[in-house]
Amino acid sequence: MPDYNELIQQRFKKLDEIRGKGINPYSGRYEATSRAQDLHDSYDNATKEDLEKNRVEVSLAGRIIAMRSFGKAAFSHIQDGSGKLQVYFQKNTLGEDRYGLFKKLDIGDFIGVKGFLFRTKTDELTVEVEDFVLLTKSLRPLPEKWHGLTDTEIRYRQRYVDLIVNPDVKKVFLLRTRIIQAVRAFLASREYLEVETPMMQTIPGGAAAKPFKTHHNALGMDLFLRIAPELYLKRLLVGGFERVFEINRNFRNEGISTWHNPEFTMLEFYTAYADYRDLMDMTEELISSVAREVIGTTEITYEGMSISLAPPWKRLSFIDSLREAGVSDDVLTNEDKARAHAKKLGANLKGGEPLGKLLNELFEALVEPNIVQPTFITDYPTDISPLSKKREDNPDIVERFELFVGGKELANAFSELNDPVDQKERFMKQLAEREAGDEEAHQMDADFVRALEYGMPPAAGEGIGIDRLVMLLTGSSSIRDVILFPQMKKEKA
């Protein structure tokens, strides 16, 4: 990448001059006694007199992010992983030689400084530098200080620069990690076991989606990146683990949007001897407690919507939600009328869709976008839920819910189908839809059926889109803002 403009060439020249002084511009370890934030925490309340009376010697390592220099002195800000702190260089203190080296430093360089704390005229906590070491020379200029970096393409492609200059971006990713940690802790405290199941699968199952295909050379066979861990986690229920979860990547070969990245992070957890009603209670508790723990409140604003995550949340059946949206009972029970209604709403239909799928089109058009407050939509059509247990009182619907917040789907859960004969029949129906042209219909997984034949305890399972949860809790409007390195097209040479 030989895009070495004048600014970069100037820095290469300084690099040579520094080497010419016998100084290694990429030196090794540095023992810092303090981090910037710790010093603020400890001494922001200390007065000028306190600091003069009791001299506090500190050392600090970080990146120079600002420089205001005079002839024989300079103020600078150093940023480390915790925050930033002002440092003060004086020719008198450092001596001719060291000050000469200081003059060769640029914004972006990593240095280690030793000195003592004092307060400036404007009362800012500052380190008077007595000695410093160049730790890493930076050869590329950072974006300017007022507007920072806003070009989304550069922000996503060169996230490292984004993280250096945009503290809010860094904060979002810090929160992301804390959210995931809080979710893990919540599940661990309830004795869920974290497991890892295959990312590369011979039959991509557990969801309706198009997979990525890859190839194993030594085995001479095609493999698929997983679209969901579901079928493997349920095999573990068969094996005797009663509470398992996995937080890991899923891959779906579909469109990219502000709510979709080809690889995304999913939480799936399974509970033996529970059903979907138990999971509604647990989901309310999980999400509200994570929100309280990480952002300190259950009352959030997302895209201008005021949302309360405080339980209990509304629960409404799929059919009732359609009725509330004004869909008449004859449409809800008649395939032709449902099809006509869906077409009128602009649904993209190929023909041959079962009633449940048509009703889901109506749901997505009429109900989903209007749900603002967290709402469990329950009891979905069996047609579109090939892995869920049927309701005993009505085989056309299943024990399933999806959670919607702010007009978007956040979770999907159901009582797991554990009847191997029923499961096999559902797979057969999916195969028929596949042959009719639905590329996303499930494939037959004979080993999964075999596992169910050994007996899987009654269980309930749930998937929560972690990226979307993070978006909601951090107020991010694009999934790219909560994924460190979102998928992009190849940068041109």
Next chain:
RNA sequence: GGGCCGAUAGCUCAGCUGGCAGAGCACCGCCCUUUUAAGGCGGGUGUCCUGGGUUCGAUCCCCAGUCGGCUCACCA
């Protein structure tokens, strides 16, 4: 994949009806020992996204393409 919008200095942006490429910050030089968007004086550092076309002349108009954003379709 469709539609709309965008791409000009390292960054953030302006550029009229087609006539020698602009600003602020950053950077370079000089001055400056309490600044924090430090200040003063001087300096423009550019494949105007790429390739064609129209024109005496294109950053600007036309065509094709690349990358990005939003949106629709698809999906979680």
